[in-house]
Amino acid sequence: MAATKDPRPCSIADTLALVGEKYSLLVVREVCLGNGRFDQLVRNIGAPRDVLAARLRRLVDAGILTKRAYSERPQRFEYRPTQAGLELEPVLMTLKEWGDRHLRNGVDLPMVVEHICGNELVPVVTCAACGDPVHHEDLTAHPQAEGWTVKGPSAA
Amino acid sequence: MAATKDPRPCSIADTLALVGEKYSLLVVREVCLGNGRFDQLVRNIGAPRDVLAARLRRLVDAGILTKRAYSERPQRFEYRPTQAGLELEPVLMTLKEWGDRHLRNGVDLPMVVEHICGNELVPVVTCAACGDPVHHEDLTAHPQAEGWTVKGPSAA
């Protein structure tokens, strides 16, 4: 019998394995703000320098960030988001929205994002097919992986 | 002068401080699937039991989960999402979407979610005001916190 220990295969888990370590998503936040220099990242995120260096290496390896010199002699680098990195912004926006509402009751927000339409951005997750906002009770999960049901491994 | 070490005040950071530890969002995933028993969580997530116990305590304290006995004599418990917990599902769906696209090229997905409209759910983050999908280049950030600009502390 196979190893009885592997968890549910899941893109959420895989994504978090990449960007779920402490500070990683905050790095993406800062870099999306256009703020890609090492010392700026240290200041704005509050991460230890060595941990930040490790995160940056990992995010570059994963194709989420690129590292480019904006000056040779003195060598100076800047990290910028790739397309994949930019596409993490919706994740950041939904996290921000949750925090704004549940941790701050919607008042005294530390940051407001303006949408090009002129309004303050309030992100809503919708269904691409019908356009309606997504609510828990409208969803049904269908595991596709061999041997897995919603409840767990198929024997269950 | 104040401590020069505090990072940018940010709801994303605050939210991650709550649910950003390893396994926490996977706990929310399982619990939203209706899968709230300790041993099931251990199997489906693959977390060490002690770490899982710590995460559950924290999530209950944060008001994201509740713990309820579904049987006295033998005492048996089940964790369920609160309203705040359910509202993390959009975050999970955007993470899933990112992973499905960038880590699996959209093929061979381990889980498909069906929306009540009958279609496979492809979550899109939109602006509540105008309804358009959110793209990086349409956003402008406006920090509100004392002494902070996009670049960093106001002196910068």
Next chain:
DNA sequence: CTCGTGAGTAGGAAATCCAAACTCACCATA
């Protein structure tokens, strides 16, 4: 020549994580 800045490395203490074993209460069966 000395100071300051950017982009890291180095070293060791402190905190976390992990796997496996253990507990405790109960139920089933034989």
Next chain:
DNA sequence: TATGGTGAGTTTGGATTTCCTACTCACGAG
């Protein structure tokens, strides 16, 4: 009445990570 099984954790001790401070190295400014 022993034997085993399940659920829900706690304990233990070692392996990893994090954290913090300091240090480096290259340069440019005064």
